[in-house]
Structures are given as C-alpha cells and as structure tokens.
Amino acid sequence: MTLSASLNGAEQRRPSRLGRMLEDRLPYLIVAPAILILLLVGLFPLIYSLIVSFQRITMTENDTSFVGLLNYAELFRDTRLWASLGHTAIITAIALPLELLIGFLMAQLFIDRMPGRQLFVALLVLPTVISPIVAGATWRLMFDVRFGPVGEILSFIAGEPVRILWTVNPAYVYPGIIICEVWQWSPFMFLLLLAALSNVDQSQLEAAEIDGASYLRVLRAIVLPAIAPVVAVACLIRGLDLVRIFDIVWALTEGGPGSMTETVSLYTYVQGFSQFETSYTAAISFLVIALLTLITTLVLKRMELAR
Amino acid sequence: MRVAKLLARKARILALRYLGAGVVTLMFLFPVYWLFMISFKTPDEIYHVPPLWIPGQIQFSNYYVLFKDGDVLAILNSLIVAGVSSGIAIVLGTLCAYSLARFGTGGENLAMWIISQRMIPPIAVVFPIFLIYVYFGLVDGYFGLILLYTAFNLPYVIWMMRGYIVDVPLELEESALVDGLNRWEVIWRVVFPMVRPGLMATSVFTFVFAWNDFLFALVLTRTEVITFPVMLTHYFGGQSNFWAKIAAMSVLGTLPIYVAVSVMQRYLVRGISLGAVKG
C-alpha cells in the first residue's frame, strides 16, 4: 500500500522493538478480534448448513446420507420459492429508492443550522427504533377498517367513506407493506445521510455559493460525490435487510392472501420452522446467499468503476 | 437594504423549513402516537368504532401491571445484551474498519466476506448455532446472546465505519504522524473524533439491531434471559391479544433507545466540518 510506504519514511519517533513489531502488524492485529468472532459464530453454522443441504434431514427423518444436489434440484421446480423471490424483489425495488429519497429530502431539510433541530431529529428516529414486530402490528391496527384511523383519515380527505382492506385486498397488500416499511426505515437513511452531509466540505460549498452555482449544480458536483460512499453502503445494508424482510410482512399479512406477499424469508421460515424441512431450508438459504452475493458483487463492481 | 432583503429571505426559508420539519415529524410520529395512546386505552376504547383519537383518561395501570408481573425485566435483559454487544461491536468493528480503509487489509476479498455475513438468512444458521450453544451450555445465558449480537453487528459496523473513515482526509493523519504520533494515537485522537457523527449514527443502529432481534433471541433463550422482542410476542396469542400490554411494553421498550439517541445526536450533526479545525 502506498500509504504505508509513504508514511514509514515520515516516522521520526523510534519505538521499541515490541512497539515496532506491533506497529507493523497493526493492520492485522486490529482486524483480528472482529474476524475471530465472525469466524466463530459465522463460519461453523454455515458449513454445517452446507453439509445439511446435501442430506435429507426432515422433521421425522434424520437421513444423513449424501444425496448430492437433490435438494437444490428441487429448488428449481419449486414455484412457490421463485414466486417468493419475486415478491421480495418487488418490495425491495420499491421500498429502497423510496427510503433513500425520503431520507435524503429529510436530511436536506435539517442539514443547515436550525435551533431545536435536535428535538426533531430525536423524534424522527423513533419509527426505526420500534421493534418491527410492533411496527407491523401497529400498522395492522391502524389499517383496520373498523378500529383504525387510516380509513377515517382517507375518508375525510376523499369526502366519502373509504373502506380499504389493506391486509386482504390484493391491490392494497403491497402498498400497505411498503408504507409500513418505508415509514419505519426512512429515518434510518435520514440519520445516515445527515451524518454524511455534515461532513461535506464546508469551504467548497461556500465557494460554490459565492460563484452563484445553482442548487442542483452544487448537489451534483459537490454533495453527491462526497456522500456517495456512505450512500452506497447504506443502500447495500438496507437492501440486504430488505431482502430478508420478515416481521412487518408477517404481522400485516402473514404472507397472504394465499401466498401473494410471501417473501423469501417467510417461505424459508415456514419451511424451516413449521415444517422442519431442515435440509431443504438449508438449500434455499444457500440459493439466497448465492443470489445476494451475485448482486452485491455486481453492485460493488459498478461502484468501483464509478470511482 | 439588500441585507434586510437577504435576512427576510433567510427568515422565510427558515420558517418554511420549520413548517416542513413539523409536517414530516407529525407524519412519522403519528403511528407512534397511536401506539402510545393505545397503552392508555381500555379494551373497549381500543375496539371502538369509530376509532378514538384520544383515550378517555390517562391511566397508567397497563404500565403498572408490567412492573408488577416482572415483564419489565425483559427490558433490562435487552439493555444488557444489546448494550454490551453494541459496545464491543463498535470498538472492534471500527478498528477493523480502519484497517480495511487505510491498509486495505485482506483486500476486497476480506471486505466482501465480511459483508457477505449479512447476506446469510438467519434461518439458515439459527439452528446450527443453537446446536453449538447447546453443546457449550450457552443457551439461555447472557454471554451467548452477547457473543451472537456482536458477531451479528460487526459487518454492519465495519462497512459503515469504513465509509466514514474513507471520508476523513488523509492529510490529517499524515500530518499527525509527522508530528510524531504513532498509529494507535492517530486512530484514537485524530480519526475517531473526525468520524464521530458517523460513529454515533452507527452506534444507534447497532444497538437497535441487537435490541430488536427476535429470531435468535427466541431460539436461544428459554426462561432466564427473555429479551424485549420475545416478551412482546408472548402478548400476541391465537386467542388473546394483550394490546394494552403490547403498547405499554413497546413504549417502555423504546424509552432506553430514545434516551440513547437523544444523547448521541447531540454529537451527531456538527454543521461545520471539523476538517479545518484540527490542530
């Protein structure tokens, strides 16, 4: 690394031999504890799961003989699985940009000096902080046709009684889920972007203002590039989490009506937890991991190219 | 004249911003308000048609019951487990992130492997982890959960902090090193303060992720270390729905995080970049 090379020559203090050894090894030392923990809790279960996916362990059978790709072959015939992947893709593709946009707008709103801003920010974090189970359940109650305020508000706006069955009507189940999800996680983007925006070089911004650059120009040329690393990671993290979305969907629709809103994590849950198809669930999980790895790699490659 | 116009314009913008802030906050907080109100409602008010916007009276009996029955212990458990695991994850993770950002340790492969941990559907690993924990006697204990959540959150911390650290200008570190500081001191005294906003944002969510985890807490605990989300699900019965308890417990459960966030977010936003200030 050029950095280390350039810095080595600049060091003037001569530390002890131990100190020097530690210093040389520093990069590895400081990653070691984290990596160790990850290995402990992350690697073994994965390997175990991988092995299991090549066996035939179900609720009642403990057939640990190697059956090769039997489970994986079954994956391809499983229409319900592919449907669930589709459902997950829909939710992710709609919710993520929405969260990003809303979060960004909110951050823009609050970034400049504003007395009392702290109060707003602290309040706005609340949705994210609530357990997703409760968020889902609360929205379910709010969407309820008889006891919930959403219907009342909509009726008030529309001037006539509005009776939407958000958790049953196929046309409204996705909007319902997405509303709840975006409500809960836009503040996440908001907070992250706020922190990132606060680090944008003030001198550059002032220079641009003096030059009379338009708001959009400033945005594109200075702000976005500056916050790009954080945005990218935020999207990655949030995207991965969206793919694993569970609690909200479970609380609102339980994957219904039928299997219409069943996301891949719901389906995996049902297979793994209710039906104890241990081996098959492992296979599904690895499929998901493979897909996610593929997508993430592609995304990261694009990020690299952009830089 | 021009100054007056400029000031007036700024004042108008500020007023608009307050308005916008108010509206946005209202919209986001409304469901929270609804939940909060439920914690004071009687069952007849909860199931009232049309919905009641304000409960008949503010009564704390729902909260009292949670204390009396000891359900509140779940919040204490969550505080311990989420708090300790977040603390460890933040420290270890940020150090790791520094190494990745500045030294490129392990290159892209390591970084990819770390983020890939977050791609693993929890379902895939929860039962094997349960098996390991049974073997080592870690089930239903604090240590096991703390270890798990730390591992759980490390990828998030590492990746987020790497992004924030990358933003810190290299010159700052270089000049500090030239000044005679060793790498450790550079990390703690130069970099950490610079990434404080990012650190705070990351800590908040690290804590929240650990706090809200349901699946692992469910499988890895039985009776001794029941955490907040698991306690909550006890209230969603097939043949009963303790809405008042759910709401009251949720309010209690968000209080600690709310306090933490309020404290954190004072450091969260420094309008002016600290870049020019370091001496």
Added chain:
Amino acid sequence: MKLRTFLGAAAVLAFTGASAPAADKDAADIAVEAAKKYAGTTISIVWEAGLQSLDPLNYSGPKWEKLTGIKVKVVEVPTDQMFTKIMQDFKSGAGAYDALNVIPSWMPDLARAGALEPLDKYVDKFGYRDELQDIAAAYRDNQMQYDGKIYGFPDDGDVMLLYYRKDIFDDPKVKDDFKAKFGYELAPPKDWKQFDEIGQFITDKMAPKVYGAGFFRTAPYPQYMFQERFRMEGGKFFNADTMKAAVNSDIGLKVFKQMLAENKFMPPGVEQWNFVDNLAAFLQGTTAMTISWPPYGRWAAGYGSGEEALKWVPKSQVAGKVGYALTPLGRPELGVGFDLSVSATSKNKEAAYLFIQWLNSKKTSLERVQLPYTLRDPFRLSHYASEKYRGLWPDAPAYLDTIKTSGEKGLLDLSLLQQDKYDEAMTKAISSLWAGEDPKAILDRMAQQFDAITDKVGVDNQKAVYKVWAAKPGAYPQ
C-alpha cells in the same frame, strides 16, 4: 353381626384397602404422594404464552410446589412457536423440557419422531386408567393415543359452539316478521340455508347497529370451519384408495361459495377478522350470531370480567343475552385442543408425568377449568355435571350441556402425518378466497398442494394413517 365375622370382615377390608390398586384413591392425591420423593427438584413445562400460562404460573405451579416441594418452571412459548421449540429441543438433544403442552394434531408427527414419551406404563403404575375414562369420549378416544399407545392426556375441551343473541331471537316483533317472511320459527339455524336467511334478515333489519353474524376469517382458524362444513355436505378429503385429494370436488366448491356469500351480511371488513376481532364484535353486540370455542361463552357472560388477566377483553354488553347451540347441521368441529405430554428427552420423566397426572386429574382439572382467566374448557363428564360450575352464571347449565352435546357430536380435526402442511394449504386457500380469486382455481391448487404433500410423506404411509383416522366415528358423519 358376630364379633368374629365383623373382625374378619374388617380385616379383609383393611387388607384389601391397604394393598388395593391405587385406583381407589384420587388420582390427584396419588400423584402428589408419589411426587413427594422428588421434592427439591425443578421440572419445566412448555406452555402456550400469554393467557394460557397464567394457569401454571398463578395457580397450578405454586399449588404443586406447595403440595410436593417440586418447583415448576413454566417455559412460555408463543403458540406458533411451540411446535418448533419442542422439535428443536428434541432434535438437539438438549433435553431442557420435561413436560409439554401438545396440540393433538401434532401428535402423529411428534410421536413418530420419537419426541414424546409413551405414558402407558406410568398410567398403570399410578392408577390413572379409571379417571381417564371420565374424559369425554370425543377427546379421550381421539386425542390421547397414537398407534395404540398413550402419548398425552387431553386437557382442553375445545369444540365449536354457535353463539346467538337470545334477546334478538326471542324478540316478538322480530320473530313475527321472520315467520311472516320465511314461514318457520326464528331459532338457531339448523342448516346453512337457514343461517343465511337469518343472517341476512337480521342485517337487513338492524344494520349497522347489529349484523346477522360474524366469523373469524383470518389465519389460522377458518380452516376448521371449512373442515366441518365440507364433511357435513358429504365431502371427503381424500380418495381412500388412491389417496388423491378430493377437496376440489363440487362439494368443496359449494362450501367455498357459501362461505364467500356469507360475508355479504357480515360487518364490513370481516375478511380481516381474527379471533379477538370477532370476539370484540360479538361482545359489543355488533353481531347476532357467531361460531367459536367455549371461551366466548364464558366471556360473553361476563365471567371473570373483573380479573386483571382478562382486562384485554372488551366489556361484554351481551351478558345474559347469549344462547348456545350446536353449529348448523349439528356436528361441530372440535378444533385444536391441548394435550399434556412428557418429553422423551426429559431427565425427570416420572416427576413430569406425576405433574401432568395431577393437572389432568378429576379433582385438579375441575378447579382449573373454573379459573376465571382460563382458556382450558371443560373436558370431563364430571366437569359438565359439576354443580359448582353450573352455578357460575345463570346460563352456565345450558352452556355446559351444549358443550357436552357438541363434544359428543363433534367432528375430529384432520390428523395425518405432516398435518400442519395440509393445514397451511387450507389456510392459504381460504385467504385467497377472501382476496377474490376464483374458488375453483383455489380449490384445484389446494388439491394439488395436498397431493404434493402426500407424495412427499409417502402415499402408502399416509394411506395407512388416513385409514385409521377415517375409521373413527368422529371423522366423517355417518
């Protein structure tokens, strides 16, 4: 009587009394006596979280500890997690659970997997056979054994009842109008045609204050209603020879269409209703008829309304106005239920067994089903006849009699290998029904899913189990 004869007789009596099989003594007392030697130990029992757990937490656990010195650790588990946790504990060999609560339809799977301890030898050792006979036949003969061995004690008299508003049905004006329109007396519906007529009539007359009826329509319970109605219309779940699913027959279609059509006279949004939504509506007087399990009856009567634990139940506006009847066509679904079992990996099997014998015994269970906050419904003949219970509220005798008859006429839940998979298919199908999908398409898909499950389990395996199930008197109406 001559002294010698008397002494001889007394001696004989004393002798036989002393060595009599324990059956002469109260099963509860026997259990307590035998358990005392385990004093100081702790046994754990898995119980449904929330309201259900109050029984062992507040009543039976402490009482048992007082009597025997054994501590009871209640492991509360949300309902939809119970099966998972039991299985996981079993498969991991952790052996953390001693006694279990098990839903009867899980029994084949759990027993086959080896997770449940066969109880026959304990039953004989501790003389429980007699009191087991007191359990109502519907539960005793269908929820206790698998493959000829006892794996659990039925502990909950779940059965569906029709609840209706006596005050509306007895109102002279309503009665006259109804008779005028339909030509027969207004009374609890004997079949589903009458149900529709009555329901629509009441809605036409009294909506939006009162609607003719309401049901829970959302997972996981409506599938029990389907099971009942499908069979009562003559439907068979499977072709007994080929084991191909027969749910998508014309009968299935008829039932689906009926169920869909009913929503018309039910309150708007009924498709979203769960157990508690339906309860709230009935207790608030919004619906004139509903079908549900026995707890509705107790809560509607206001029994236990002062209890802290029942605070979440909306205040009953209909106390004293509720009548009880058999469901239309007269053979109600039993629906769910609970058994007490012992885990095969427990390290304290005998202690665990003694606890469940005591819980399930005539004496203790009578107390337990009368707890104001209980979800355990009467399940013993001695419960139905209990003077104490019958005195709990004015209509309690009618309530108990209806439960008893309903149990006698009850239809069994379908219970095959991997039953929860079939249940899931039914549940999903019903939710699609409310979503407006074509009923025939839904049924065809459900049949397909059934067949896929059967294939996976093994057609021959399943055929054998189905044969046994279908032969039971409560499986198909004769």
